[in-house]
Amino acid sequence: xxxxxVYIGRRRHMIEMMQAEGATGIAIFIGNVESPAQYRDNxxxxxxxxxxxxxxxxxxxxxxxxxxxxxxxxxxxxxDADLDDIIWNGPTPSVAxxxxxxGIEKSAPYAEIDKVVARARELKREIHFLPAxxxxxxxxxxxxxxxxxxxxxxxxxxxxPNASEALLRAVISMRLVKEDVEIEEIDKACILxxxxxxxxxxxxxxGTIEQQIVGDMEGVALSKGWGVSFATILTQHxxxxxxxxxxxxxxxxxxxxxxxxxxxxxxxASDFTRTYPTGGKYTQQQREIYQIVCDANEHxxxxxxxxxxxxxxxxxxVRGMLKGLKELDLVRGDVxxxxxxxxxxxxxxxxxxxxxxxxxxxxxxxxxNLVGYDADQERSKQLGLGxxxxxxxxxxxxxxxxxxxxxxxxxxxxxxxxxxxxxxMVNYDALESYMDFGGIRLEDDVLVTPDGARRLGGKRLPxxxxxxxxxxxxx
Amino acid sequence: xxxxxVYIGRRRHMIEMMQAEGATGIAIFIGNVESPAQYRDNxxxxxxxxxxxxxxxxxxxxxxxxxxxxxxxxxxxxxDADLDDIIWNGPTPSVAxxxxxxGIEKSAPYAEIDKVVARARELKREIHFLPAxxxxxxxxxxxxxxxxxxxxxxxxxxxxPNASEALLRAVISMRLVKEDVEIEEIDKACILxxxxxxxxxxxxxxGTIEQQIVGDMEGVALSKGWGVSFATILTQHxxxxxxxxxxxxxxxxxxxxxxxxxxxxxxxASDFTRTYPTGGKYTQQQREIYQIVCDANEHxxxxxxxxxxxxxxxxxxVRGMLKGLKELDLVRGDVxxxxxxxxxxxxxxxxxxxxxxxxxxxxxxxxxNLVGYDADQERSKQLGLGxxxxxxxxxxxxxxxxxxxxxxxxxxxxxxxxxxxxxxMVNYDALESYMDFGGIRLEDDVLVTPDGARRLGGKRLPxxxxxxxxxxxxx
Numbered sequence: 001x002x003x004x005x006v007y008i009g010r011r012r013h014m015i016e017m018m019q020a021e022g023a024t025g026i027a028i029f030i031g032n033v034e035s036p037a038q039y040r041d042n043x044x045x046x047x048x049x050x051x052x053x054x055x056x057x058x059x060x061x062x063x064x065x066x067x068x069x070x071x072x073x074x075x076x077x078x079x080d081a082d083l084d085d086i087i088w089n090g091p092t093p094s095v096a097x098x099x100x101x102x103g104i105e106k107s108a109p110y111a112e113i114d115k116v117v118a119r120a121r122e123l124k125r126e127i128h129f130l131p132a133x134x135x136x137x138x139x140x141x142x143x144x145x146x147x148x149x150x151x152x153x154x155x156x157x158x159x160x161p162n163a164s165e166a167l168l169r170a171v172i173s174m175r176l177v178k179e180d181v182e183i184e185e186i187d188k189a190c191i192l193x194x195x196x197x198x199x200x201x202x203x204x205x206x207g208t209i210e211q212q213i214v215g216d217m218e219g220v221a222l223s224k225g226w227g228v229s230f231a232t233i234l235t236q237h238x239x240x241x242x243x244x245x246x247x248x249x250x251x252x253x254x255x256x257x258x259x260x261x262x263x264x265x266x267x268x269a270s271d272f273t274r275t276y277p278t279g280g281k282y283t284q285q286q287r288e289i290y291q292i293v294c295d296a297n298e299h300x301x302x303x304x305x306x307x308x309x310x311x312x313x314x315x316x317x318v319r320g321m322l323k324g325l326k327e328l329d330l331v332r333g334d335v336x337x338x339x340x341x342x343x344x345x346x347x348x349x350x351x352x353x354x355x356x357x358x359x360x361x362x363x364x365x366x367x368x369n370l371v372g373y374d375a376d377q378e379r380s381k382q383l384g385l386g387x388x389x390x391x392x393x394x395x396x397x398x399x400x401x402x403x404x405x406x407x408x409x410x411x412x413x414x415x416x417x418x419x420x421x422x423x424x425m426v427n428y429d430a431l432e433s434y435m436d437f438g439g440i441r442l443e444d445d446v447l448v449t450p451d452g453a454r455r456l457g458g459k460r461l462p463x464x465x466x467x468x469x470x471x472x473x474x475x
Numbered sequence: 476x477x478x479x480x481v482y483i484g485r486r487r488h489m490i491e492m493m494q495a496e497g498a499t500g501i502a503i504f505i506g507n508v509e510s511p512a513q514y515r516d517n518x519x520x521x522x523x524x525x526x527x528x529x530x531x532x533x534x535x536x537x538x539x540x541x542x543x544x545x546x547x548x549x550x551x552x553x554x555d556a557d558l559d560d561i562i563w564n565g566p567t568p569s570v571a572x573x574x575x576x577x578g579i580e581k582s583a584p585y586a587e588i589d590k591v592v593a594r595a596r597e598l599k600r601e602i603h604f605l606p607a608x609x610x611x612x613x614x615x616x617x618x619x620x621x622x623x624x625x626x627x628x629x630x631x632x633x634x635x636p637n638a639s640e641a642l643l644r645a646v647i648s649m650r651l652v653k654e655d656v657e658i659e660e661i662d663k664a665c666i667l668x669x670x671x672x673x674x675x676x677x678x679x680x681x682g683t684i685e686q687q688i689v690g691d692m693e694g695v696a697l698s699k700g701w702g703v704s705f706a707t708i709l710t711q712h713x714x715x716x717x718x719x720x721x722x723x724x725x726x727x728x729x730x731x732x733x734x735x736x737x738x739x740x741x742x743x744a745s746d747f748t749r750t751y752p753t754g755g756k757y758t759q760q761q762r763e764i765y766q767i768v769c770d771a772n773e774h775x776x777x778x779x780x781x782x783x784x785x786x787x788x789x790x791x792x793v794r795g796m797l798k799g800l801k802e803l804d805l806v807r808g809d810v811x812x813x814x815x816x817x818x819x820x821x822x823x824x825x826x827x828x829x830x831x832x833x834x835x836x837x838x839x840x841x842x843x844n845l846v847g848y849d850a851d852q853e854r855s856k857q858l859g860l861g862x863x864x865x866x867x868x869x870x871x872x873x874x875x876x877x878x879x880x881x882x883x884x885x886x887x888x889x890x891x892x893x894x895x896x897x898x899x900m901v902n903y904d905a906l907e908s909y910m911d912f913g914g915i916r917l918e919d920d921v922l923v924t925p926d927g928a929r930r931l932g933g934k935r936l937p938x939x940x941x942x943x944x945x946x947x948x949x950x
Contacts, residue, residue: 035510037522038738038833039608039840040631042705044519047512086886087824090715133514135610139624149614156515211740212698219694223687230517240565247740263513265686265722349562358513365514411561 025126031063050358131160159367177397190457193270210246229269238439273443292324296404311391318344345384353401354389407439483578500601506538525833606635634842652872665932668745704744713914748918767799771879786866793819820859828876829864882914
């Protein structure tokens with residue numbers, strides 16, 4: 001938890017922005033409750049709601065708050081421990097003292113928020129809320145607002161049309177620009193993420209079961225942080241993006257994609273990807289593609305600077321990769337035309353990067369367009385560019401991932417060939433020898449600085465093919 | 476996943492038991508869906524519902540099933556992957572083939588269950604369901620049955636009065652008696668749990684941050700299993716039962732309670748507790764209490780056998796511990812009277828043990844009395860005995876934990892002293908020097924065999940004070 005003035009300042013700023021937009025009424029915030037895994041009292045590790053953490057800092061379940069947008073009055077709702085709780089859970093500070101520790105003087109029992117919001121609705125005051133991520137929060141917000149749970153829950157990337165746009169705009173604009181205290185935490189999360197990836201790299205040996213490496217990595221994340229910032233991707237089928245089964249042994253001659261990050265104890269994320277040759281040496285074919293991706297990662301980093309739209313960084317990076325693929329005769333024709341026709345999407349169906357902060361895909365549930373696109377930017381429908389989560393013109397304090405990749409996805413290649421999507425620009429015959437290639441992705445986390453960009457974390461994880469091979473050989 | 480005949484046999488047995496009770500209609504089963512952690516598409520590691528795993532084995536989200544209790548007809552409901560899914564998630568087997576792999580020939584899209592249950596309700600057929608643990612399942616069952624979510628969700632230990640008792644009785648009676656294939660899995664989970672505890676013991680060094688040990692332990696659980704079977708308890712305040720903060724460094728002279736278990740990849744649990752002297756040697760005071768708990772663990776194990784009520788094992792074990800505490804002049808008077816008056820609850824407010832299987836507290840959400848008490852056993856209201864989760868007369872195939880403990884809980888001692896709850900049998904003056912003691916718990920997992928009991932897992936974790944000290948010194 002930061003100093004209470006951090007939270008006081010954020011809430012004041014939020015209120016001012018909403019007032020400036022002419023918003024009235026009250027804003028409600030529902031912190032997360034415990035989430036059962038096996039049965040009700042056997043829960044997953046508690047994870048607080050990210051905007052709750054941002055505005056209120058209190059990392060305890062079953063808290064709620066109201067903020068009066070007009071008067072600025074703020075109230076925390078939660079229940080104090082009773083004697084039974086003290087016997088089983090030990091002595092705990094009072095809700096009033098916890099509220100005071102984040103600069104809020106008024107607190108009340110949890111059930112009280114129902115009455116406060118009911119009164120506000122009687123007075124026809126506006127009720128502002130953020131999209132709910134979890135079922136419980138949706139049910140609670142629905143109860144308070146009179147809407148249905150389905151109407152207040154986020155549809156993920158699409159966000160939630162009933163949520164308060166004034167509140168969303170204020171919170172998004174603040175969370176997009178990281179404060180110094182946040183950058184410090186994210187640097188720490190990145191250093192721990194690099195430590196985790198180093199443990200992983202040392203574990204890459206033919207015959208080892210993938211799950212062993214995953215467990216060793218996640219142990220590092222848990223020993224010094226909250227855990228992993230998302231389900232670890234560790235796969236010899238890098239062309240499958242969401243592969244969470246790890247029962248395979250490491251076999252020689254493959255590429256192992258490891259995409260993983262840490263969430264720090266303060267709940268800031270890191271997110272790195274490296275792609276290793278399972279036998280310690282890239283084949284000639286692997287090295288050619290690897291070098292294109294490695295150059296793309298560097299190219300994107302060099303373009304990252306205030307005022308530049310990350311959409312343009314994406315497009316320029318894709319252009320560079322297509323140029324490299326053309327030199328290998330995997331695509332043919334004019335590179336600019338290829339970019340325009342979206343040919344890059346066949347090889348990189350995802351975007352160059354996303355915002356990162358308290359969520360690894362920062363604020364994804366608030367609607368990707370609201371978070372990642374400027375008002376004048378329209379989202380593409382092309383495969384690849386259409387998946388770009390962060391397109392905005394960059395500002396100092398933005399934190400984005402730089403994660404180009406090249407994949408050979410048999411189902412997609414077959415589909416494009418059948419549909420003629422490539423307009424004659426893909427050399428399908430040459431692709432035949434890549435059908436078992438897998439994929440390569442290389443990812444760093446990047447802070448936009450006043451004069452450019454800085455890669456976050458400590459010493460950079462080896463990334464050039466020579467450095468990777470050298471690191472693997474020496475270990 | 477076991478051979479399909481295991482699941483076919485279980486479902487047949489369940490139907491027969493329900494038919495024998497005169498049940499009619501259909502039973503509905505709602506498998507778990509993904510559970511969001513930070514935002515909707517960033518989920519906790521998927522955990523399937525335990526009874527779903529038991530009856531259907533399919534370890535994938537968003538599955539449902541119906542079983543016609545009269546005709547025996549069984550249907551699986553889930554959605555096949557579309558081309559988009561295949562591009563992002565790789566090729567997956569069809570729902571029909573997954574259903575067939577657990578012996579069910581009929582499958583339909585997920586939405587179809589709504590129509591099937593609606594038809595059954597039109598025909599006034601009975602709809603059987605198990606208590607819902609998670610909010611999504613509660614909402615789905617509520618939609619299907621016309622009840623409210625709050626009416627179908629489990630109130631944890633109290634269970635859910637609207638759930639089908641015929642279905643509950645059948646499932647509980649089956650899951651209480653473990654099959655050989657299950658015992659094999661639980662033995663594996665125990666071996667991995669012991670490996671995890673060994674890593675933990677080696678990490679106990681003055682100055683180490685508790686979280687480091689927790690991370691190292693959980694890494695073992697993840698590297699060969701699904702993860703931990705519950706939130707790891709690792710605390711120098713063993714008298715606080717639910718202590719999940721681990722930021723303290725290990726300090727000399729304390730007792731470190733480590734209560735942790737593994738959930739195997741097949742989702743069977745283990746659960747062990749050991750209590751270590753943080754500096755490697757127990758003090759005289761610690762050793763005296765430790766020996767009482769260690770003897771209690773052994774005493775309980777020796778009494779564990781078919782036909783014996785675990786309630787009686789609890790009481791006899793508490794009696795032994797009170798006898799030991801009397802020798803230290805911490806309690807005074809007649810030991811049998813102390814047992815009768817529940818004086819043991821001051822030192823051990825929890826029960827001796829619980830059932831263990833696919834859940835570490837097996838089936839806790841089905842109602843502790845229904846699961847852990849025979850029809851003729853009434854639950855005590857005394858502190859300690861009242862918390863006993865497993866009281867039943869034991870049968871071969873039962874798996875229970877044997878986990879006596881002694882704690883010195885200042886808030887509870889003060890309360891008893893103020894209220895005179897001890898009826899003059901507690902020597903509060905002598906307890907003064909134990910106010911900073913903490914607590915000790917020693918736990919093994921035990922299978923009831925035809926002629927007694929067997930401790931599960933491999934080589935037993937060191938437990939006698941001499942063995943523990945020797946292990947810590949040699950490491």
